[in-house]
Amino acid sequence: MSEPLTLIATSTFGLEAVVARELKQLGYEDQTVENGRVMFQADKAAICRCNLWLRSADRILICLGEFTALDFDDLFDETRDLEWERWLPPSARFPVRATAVRSKINSAKNSQKMVKKAIAERLKDHYIKDWFPEDGPMYSVSVSILKDRATLCIDTTGPGLHKRGYRKLTAGAQLKETLAAGLIQLSYWNNERALVDSCCGSGTIPIEAALIGTNTAPGLNRSFVAEEWHKIPAELWSEAREEARDLQDLDALSFRLQGYDIDPGMIRMARYHAREAGVDELVHFQDQPVAEFSTPRKYGCIITNPPYGERLGEKEEAEVIYRQMKEVFAPLDTWSIYVLTSHPGFERIFDRKARRRKLYNGRIECTYYQFPGPPPPRKRSPWDDATNTDSESTSETDADAPADDTTDSAD
Template sequence: MSDKVQLIATATFGLEAIVAQEVKDLGYEDVEVENGKVTFTADWMAVCRTNLWLRTADRVRLKVGSFKATTFDELFEKTKALPWAEIIPENAQFPVEGKSIKSELFSVPDCQAIVKKAVVESMKKKYSVQWFEEKGPLYKIEVALLKDEVTLTIDTTGPGLHKRGYRELTSEAPLKETLAAALIILSRWHPDTTLIDPFCGSGTIPIEAALIGQNIAPGMNREFVAEEWPNISKQMWQEARRETHDLAQYDRELDIRGTDIDEKVLKLARCNAEEAMVDQLVHLQQMPMSELQTKKKYGKIICNPPYGERLGEKEEVDRLYREMGKVFTKLDTWSYYIITSHPEFEALFGKQASKKRKLYNGRIKVDYYQYFGPRPPKSKS
């Protein structure tokens, strides 16, 4: 088995550059960015470290190979030629899932069946068996076709990386943890700056900010499917987890506040903050956005207000955005960052954003409106 592996960190559209930066910050180079994915070369230890540390990626996949295929024969032969038995143990479960976009081979069930058959044939040769029981660790294979280019990968993550383990309970339209972390990173928030989310809902933005602020690895309190793989020793996982504890800055003080008009969702936010073990770092309070005020001269507002996507909500949301404009602009030395799908946001808010970025919240196309306030003066040390 080779010491070097190719890994793919998958990303929501618009977040690829942030995921790539996170990968580089972990010390991995040879990073290639494409739509929806970041590919890089690393060692087996990287499977542990990237799963534990990546805040904005969806999952980490092990790349087995890629090639062009326009016929089922080609797909079969080229898949069979890959070194499956070097990665997948004899007793493993290896189901195949797939997707096909703009490719000659558009039938996903057929592609899945052919890849499964090719992997079995490849492994039969190595293990000298005719049949695999598939009762051991899970190696979920994905065959992805894009414009006839086939990429074959194995999932190392299990449930997506947005499942940090702290949010069993959610409000009606929760913001994914990975996107919340991206909004904070894009705002260039620094842990010594006050952060307020006046629409905090079940607490995702304040909780993710607390994890970032104390450099707590987002995957620290959950398990990953590759922890059962014989390819990666238990010691490797232990070492990677020990590193998360060594690098956490638990004594760093933070000023993070979340407010919401709905006491019911705030209860969820408090439970979630407790589960994430950041309840002492995040101040959550019931308060309408109209009453937002602070004595702090500088800070950042980061929020995900209602979008008015549902029938009958548009007028209410229009009113809310006008009110936000009045309330936020009173904090004229603050910066504010607002994500919404509403096409008229700037007009209603009454001010053009300093910068706008296209993102996706689930399947909803959104813009991230960034309003930059003046820089706080450097403190005299």
């Protein structure tokens, strides 16, 4: 590995293990999982590959350094000692964003000013210049101070990784693409199983499932801020995209995915987004209320993000939908069902005991209710007769396992 780097994949709280598993699948095993981030060791090529491939991460950062900062003098001196010239050219634009939590340094605004000044002083000494125009490529600097420990990074992503490029129309309370991908990766769904979203809204869950099922890199059709950096050769980006195109398999899905919503306008939006994502032939969208849902298939997964009833007057409407879900999902005793909602009474209304996981949909604290069903029969192979292997599988395979099955909890 040339020029080892310390990189950080940030994520929403609750999806760290999902991101860690994605990184391992890409070959990055040397990692540390913490709240809201996964720190890992890699090279420059990883910046390209991770931005293209990570489905549930928010962004990819280069970690310039970590140190203890008890006051602004510590922050200035330690920041100035870091090798900013390793990445920032004389023309670099380097805005600074800071957060400070449970630390002696408690002013984010003053932290930003101090770090900006320290970086400028370091660059002045290196480039022998007194002034920098900041009219070149963007190198956004983030400063996170937690319990007096400062972490300084440069963002390689630009607009967050949830910006896949296909969701060009907007509607209220849309689920982020990264969270939708996380919900799928926390389920037992794979590309040989049917998938239904009974409250699909603008279609994000089925579309993300189609991208996962066809092994389509979610960042394949967008650009990243680090593509403008002279320190990362253009051929690394070309090689990463070529790899992604080679690994894509648009014929991999065994079933056409399904999304339903009571609002015809949302269904039109979902179909438009599916076309923009290049998966419109793989997903069927239809305007239909939850109460009318039925399926002849014996096995499959329902993954859905129904209304929460957060706003005044909407709670009763949400609870009506939950009761409808209880009735129409009851016969599906061989299906796996996954529901994300912030409504504290969902499990009681649904009248089934769930595995529960805390996740955040934006700033809303939610619970991911998981009702895994039995595995479908394993497909019979020519080797079964020779080995006397029973064609009925009694347990999930490793390939079917959710990204973090061990942390799911049942209370």
